[in-house]
Each structure stands twice: as structure tokens, then as C-alpha cells.
Amino acid sequence: MMTRVPMPPPLPVRNGVGPTRLRVPTSGPWATIAEYVVARFDHLDADGLYRRFDAGEIVGVDGSPIGRGTPLGAHQFVWYHRDLPVEEPVPFHEEILHVDDDLVVIDKPHFLPTTPSGRYLRESALVRLRIRLDNPDLTPIHRLDRATAGLVMFSARPATRGAYQSLFEKRQVAKVYEAVSARPPGWNSGDLPIVYRNHIESQRGRLRVVVDDAREPNAETEIDVRGTGVSASGRAVLHTTLRPHTGRMHQLRVHLAALGVGILGDRLYPELLPEAPDDHALPLQLLARELEFTDPLSGAARRFVTRRALTEAP
Structure with a gap:
């Protein structure tokens, strides 16, 4: 069985955090994609969201900026960087056990999520490691629950990621x-x-x-x-x-x-x-x-x- 390699996002990793993808409906009561996003995130400042469209911070799958006037239906997905919230630090630290060109293995502590989720974004093993090793290509090959401690493997580069992922898929x-x-x-x-x-x-x-x-x-x-x-x-x-x-x-x-x-x-x-x-x-x-x-x-x-x-x- 061939491993499907997902299309890389059109925006880079920033501060260790990857961009977010949002599915946009192709029809509805909104004339533009910007109107939909403002309605979707009605708890955020509407003017601030429109300014992000004007600044070219919201892009399509090809990386092209989406303006506030781009009509609904022009894109199925949009990409953007989240504003990083203030997080309470997790007072426990991962230990790096192994690093080479292809593989990173860590000892994860209890209470630290493997990847960003819920109220934890920067306080995750993935984001910490991307910053610590200066490698935005790091991706977990498998995951542990936030509550579980121990070994987690990360792929260090896309070219060999599939080979290691297939080990887990094939239970090897x-x-x-x-x-x-x-x-x-x-x-x-x-x-x-x-x-x-x-x-x-x-x-x-x-x-x-x-x-x-x-x-x-x-x-x-x-x-x-x-x-x-x-x-x-x-x-x-x-x-x-x-x-x-x-x-x-x-x-x-x-x-x-x-x-x-x-x-x-x-x-x-x-x-x-x-x-x-x-x-x-x-x-x-x-x-x-x-x-x-x-x-x-x-x-x-x-x-x-x-x-x-x-x-x-x-």
C-alpha cells in the first residue's frame, strides 16, 4: 500500500507553529470569502480580520493572497497563521534522546501534548522541538496522549518521512x-x-x-x-x-x-x-x-x- 503524501501548506512554519487551514463553503449568504470568515469568527474583531485580508495574510492553496473582495466559491480552502495566545507554561521538559538527518526521538514528560491541541499551542513537544532544533520540517511519526510520558519519534525531513510512517502503518x-x-x-x-x-x-x-x-x-x-x-x-x-x-x-x-x-x-x-x-x-x-x-x-x-x-x- 502506498503512503499518501499530503500537499505541503502554502505558508511556512512561524515560531514553530504551522499555518491553519479553513474550509470555505462554496455557497451561502456571504458575498465574499472575507464576509464568511468574519461571520465564522464573530468573536473576533471584524475590522482586524478585514485588515488581515488587505495585508495579504490570508492565502489560497497556491499561496496567492485572498483579498476582502474575493467572491465566495473562488477557493475551497484558505490558509492563515493564528494569533498565538498567552499560554501557561507546562513546567516539564522533553529530553532529546536521538537526532540524525532523518529521525528525532524524545522522552516526553507527562502533561505535555505531542502536537498543538486545545489550549496548548506553543506548549507542545512539536512546537518546542521545531524552535529548539531550528527545523520547521519536524513532524511526529506517531503520538502519545498528553497524559502519557515516554518515547515519541519525529521525522526530521519530508524526503524520508513516509518510510518511517509506513513502519507504524504496517505494525513493524x-x-x-x-x-x-x-x-x-x-x-x-x-x-x-x-x-x-x-x-x-x-x-x-x-x-x-x-x-x-x-x-x-x-x-x-x-x-x-x-x-x-x-x-x-x-x-x-x-x-x-x-x-x-x-x-x-x-x-x-x-x-x-x-x-x-x-x-x-x-x-x-x-x-x-x-x-x-x-x-x-x-x-x-x-x-x-x-x-x-x-x-x-x-x-x-x-x-x-x-x-x-x-x-x-x-
């Missing part, structure tokens, strides 16, 4: 995670190891995935015990090794919760807890520990291991 990367859960009373060590399977579906706009036990499993994780004991905070805990054979959204969190050993610090599974500020004293006890694969360019065996540790491990 061996991934190992570890997690710490509260140990249930009377827990039986004979319950693990196990290969757990179910059907997981992520739905747009929902924080949690949907589990459908009536459908054919599409998510599979090998789960084994690393150890049991008491954590530094005095909790009775279960420390597990997780080897996902598939890569569904929230897969590891869902599978451990289904076994009655939900991960410590998880505010989504097994129960959705009310939104609250980050608890830096108890980050989600989930860590992407190892990545192992055959390099698609050199054919060499490559293995990366995190330098982080889970704070609640026994």
Missing part, C-alpha cells in the same frame, strides 16, 4: 509500555499474563472511546506483571508491562480498566471524572518505555528506551 514497530495500577484486594497473580482483546471505536467529539463487545475485536494487548508492592506514596500497586499489538485510541487504558486494574491517575477510565487542574503529584501512571524496529533506510536494528520512571512503581 515493537512498542513496550509500563503502567502502575491500584492493586485490588484479593488480587490473584494468576490473572496475568493475558492477551486482552475487544472492539474499540473512537468517535468525533467524545472524550472516551466506545467499547462494543458484540463486534469483532480490533484492539489487542499483551499484559504481564512486572511486580507488586507498595509505592512511595503508600499505595498497594500492581506494576505491568504492556505490549500493544494494535494502536487504538486509549487502548491500554481501556484494557487495564476492563480487567479491574485501571491505571492510577486516569481521569477517563474506568470512570469519567469531572474536569480538574492537572495533578502534578499523580500523573497518569503510563509510560511508553521502548521502541524497536528495523530502520527502513539503513536496515540496521534500532532500539530506544526511556530514561523516565513511573513515580508510583513499587
Whole structure:
């Protein structure tokens, strides 16, 4: 299967942040694209938006400026740079483990998103790294949830990006995670190891995935015990090794919760807890520990291991 290479955006990365693409309707009650944009972002100053059109800051897919008089229907998409909001810094920092001409591997801390999302734009691993390494071409090859710590790989240049992306698409990367859960009373060590399977579906706009036990499993994780004991905070805990054979959204969190050993610090599974500020004293006890694969360019065996540790491990 060929990997489709997306068309590069017509505007450059600026301050580590890529441009934003907006789909524009081809018909409607607006005479011009500018009128639609002003109506679409009615919480922003209309005069300020019109000035951005006049200054040539809004462009089409070919990079040509779109003026305030450009009629609706002339472009399907427009591109622009967002005004960067004031962000509260994430007080934890990524560690660069490996850099070469094609690949960057980092150790991501808890609470730092891999890519810009929600209220985090500059405070993301991607934007931080683009600025730190002065490389606007950096792109994540895979992602970790903001709450999860550990290894993330980035492509350093477009020419070889597809080769590394195909490793994940073809499931040719061996991934190992570890997690710490509260140990249930009377827990039986004979319950693990196990290969757990179910059907997981992520739905747009929902924080949690949907589990459908009536459908054919599409998510599979090998789960084994690393150890049991008491954590530094005095909790009775279960420390597990997780080897996902598939890569569904929230897969590891869902599978451990289904076994009655939900991960410590998880505010989504097994129960959705009310939104609250980050608890830096108890980050989600989930860590992407190892990545192992055959390099698609050199054919060499490559293995990366995190330098982080889970704070609640026994």
C-alpha cells in the first residue's frame, strides 16, 4: 500500500507553529470569502480580520493572497497563521534522546501534548522541538496522549518521512509500555499474563472511546506483571508491562480498566471524572518505555528506551 503524501501548506512554519487551514463553503449568504470568515469568527474583531485580508495574510492553496473582495466559491480552502495566545507554561521538559538527518526521538514528560491541541499551542513537544532544533520540517511519526510520558519519534525531513510512517502503518514497530495500577484486594497473580482483546471505536467529539463487545475485536494487548508492592506514596500497586499489538485510541487504558486494574491517575477510565487542574503529584501512571524496529533506510536494528520512571512503581 502506498503512503499518501499530503500537499505541503502554502505558508511556512512561524515560531514553530504551522499555518491553519479553513474550509470555505462554496455557497451561502456571504458575498465574499472575507464576509464568511468574519461571520465564522464573530468573536473576533471584524475590522482586524478585514485588515488581515488587505495585508495579504490570508492565502489560497497556491499561496496567492485572498483579498476582502474575493467572491465566495473562488477557493475551497484558505490558509492563515493564528494569533498565538498567552499560554501557561507546562513546567516539564522533553529530553532529546536521538537526532540524525532523518529521525528525532524524545522522552516526553507527562502533561505535555505531542502536537498543538486545545489550549496548548506553543506548549507542545512539536512546537518546542521545531524552535529548539531550528527545523520547521519536524513532524511526529506517531503520538502519545498528553497524559502519557515516554518515547515519541519525529521525522526530521519530508524526503524520508513516509518510510518511517509506513513502519507504524504496517505494525513493524515493537512498542513496550509500563503502567502502575491500584492493586485490588484479593488480587490473584494468576490473572496475568493475558492477551486482552475487544472492539474499540473512537468517535468525533467524545472524550472516551466506545467499547462494543458484540463486534469483532480490533484492539489487542499483551499484559504481564512486572511486580507488586507498595509505592512511595503508600499505595498497594500492581506494576505491568504492556505490549500493544494494535494502536487504538486509549487502548491500554481501556484494557487495564476492563480487567479491574485501571491505571492510577486516569481521569477517563474506568470512570469519567469531572474536569480538574492537572495533578502534578499523580500523573497518569503510563509510560511508553521502548521502541524497536528495523530502520527502513539503513536496515540496521534500532532500539530506544526511556530514561523516565513511573513515580508510583513499587
